[in-house]
Amino acid sequence: MASPEIEALTQALARLPGLGPRSARRAVLHLLKKREAALGPLLSALTAVEERLTTCSVCGNVDTIDPCGVCADPRRDSRALCVVEEVADLWALDRSRLFPGRFHVLGGRLSALEGIRPEDLAIDSLVRRIEAGGIDEVVLAMNATLEGQTTAHYIAERIERFPIRVTQLAHGLPVGGELDYLDEGTLAQALRARRPVS
Amino acid sequence: MASPEIEALTQALARLPGLGPRSARRAVLHLLKKREAALGPLLSALTAVEERLTTCSVCGNVDTIDPCGVCADPRRDSRALCVVEEVADLWALDRSRLFPGRFHVLGGRLSALEGIRPEDLAIDSLVRRIEAGGIDEVVLAMNATLEGQTTAHYIAERIERFPIRVTQLAHGLPVGGELDYLDEGTLAQALRARRPVS
Missing domain, CATH: 1.10.8.420 (RecR Domain 1)
Incomplete structure (x- = not known):
């Protein structure tokens, strides 16, 4: 009423x-x-x-200024570029303050099911950013999903011709993760990527 | 950032x-x-x-019109008045469509602890509404808390001189309530108000 x-x-x-x-x-x-x-x-x-409200013309972040606050921050290392699927991922990584470089938002992930192809994502603009030079490392920070990893592989192939380091986030046990409660996929990843005890 | x-x-x-x-x-x-x-x-x-946004000058509901949509609704029974603590309670009862009458919002409950006295609540205006006549029944729909019940008793005393029926919501087991999980207070109420099996 x-x-x-x-x-x-x-x-x-x-x-x-x-x-x-x-x-x-x-x-x-x-x-x-x-x-x-x-x-x-x-x-x-x-x-x-x-x-x-506007979209950053450099990285695809949403902000009230263009270039966005992250791209415009002179304290950030312009030689390292972290590629993420969504703006939410950029914010999550930015909040953690663990990555000192800049970002590139794809705007999604490749998906045969949803019909999302490379040209639907900001991949060409990523290649152009790398082509323009000044970048040493590209971190592919896709989600640890099938589609995220497919996207990461596709991008890795697209940029392998550049003389830069291409890395991706480690997969394994989350902090506090108990083996008993983890899915088999995570366990398999953690086992495959096992390291010597330092 | x-x-x-x-x-x-x-x-x-x-x-x-x-x-x-x-x-x-x-x-x-x-x-x-x-x-x-x-x-x-x-x-x-x-x-x-x-x-x-405005406050209904009749019942204390918040709405974008004054009198509010509930008070202005001609299909409602103007002879029954339901007194509630807060606007949220009015909305909850109104949503259930179980009460066909009108409402009166006190704007809180008596509380010695918080220093809320009768004059801080819309009790005088309630008495004036009843005095104006045309009301047969007042339902005291306070919360089943100590303060809610204190408020209900106080109001019941204030309006006992009027020739109207004053009722209050039944207390007892909530629908789906399992004895094992209910607090002692509820059990005591349910036991005290027990009825013959019909």
């Missing part, structure tokens, strides 16, 4: 990942009750992002 | 109940990727609510 405006807001929030109809309703109630403290800030933050 | 605008949006979303920093980031990424399908609708829904 809520008004159409409140109903529309509930539905828009319910479509966010992590929120269902129930939690969206709770969120709306929170916004209605905390008009000054919650609704106002969310509205202005959303407006600011909507107005300035 | 996200821009200040994106960071502000993430923080505004993370403050919603049900979303933490992690899921807020996922939600933001979703919004950034689905600019047309998600960001736009959410922004316009939020703007519409922000512009029109």
Whole structure:
């Protein structure tokens, strides 16, 4: 029985990942009750992002500036390039602060099933970035899925003619992973890539 | 490394109940990727609510019209009045479509601990609504907490001089509740209010 405006807001929030109809309703109630403290800030933050949202013309990151904050950061090592499937992966790696270089977002992964071909991904622009020079290492940070690994192999072949180091993320036991609970694929990877005890 | 605008949006979303920093980031990424399908609708829904948001001068519900949609609905039985603590409770009862009457939102519960006294709640306006006449039954639908029940008793005393039926929600086993997992308080209530098998 809520008004159409409140109903529309509930539905828009319910479509966010992590929120269902129930939690969206709770969120709306929170916004209605905390008009000054919650609704106002969310509205202005959303407006600011909507107005300035853009895709980085260099790496494919989404940001409010172009080139994006990562590409524009002079402290980053421009000689190392980390290739990821999605913007979310870039953010996850960037949050960990473990990779000091720059990124390249493919915008997806090769998938015969979904009909996603190389020309649907930002692979040509990756090759052009490498061609332009100044890059020593390309880290292929695809997901450890069949499609992610297919994509990594395809890219590795496309760029093998360049005199650069091409690496990919290690596969194996996750930190805290208990053998008993891990899938066979992970166990197989961990066994295959076993190393001498140092 | 996200821009200040994106960071502000993430923080505004993370403050919603049900979303933490992690899921807020996922939600933001979703919004950034689905600019047309998600960001736009959410922004316009939020703007519409922000512009029109108001509190119902009759019952205390939040809505975009005053009197609210529930109070203005001519199909509702104006002789039955359900008193609830919060707008969320009104919405929950309204969703269930089990109560055909109107509502009255107290805006909280009496609490010695939090220093919430009768004059801090919409109790005087409730008494005035009953005084104005036309009401046969008042359902006290407070939470089954100590403070909720204190509030219900207080209100029952305040309105006992009116020739109306004052009822409260039944307490007992929730549907699907297993004795083994229920707290002693619920068991005690269920036992005390036991009924002959019909």
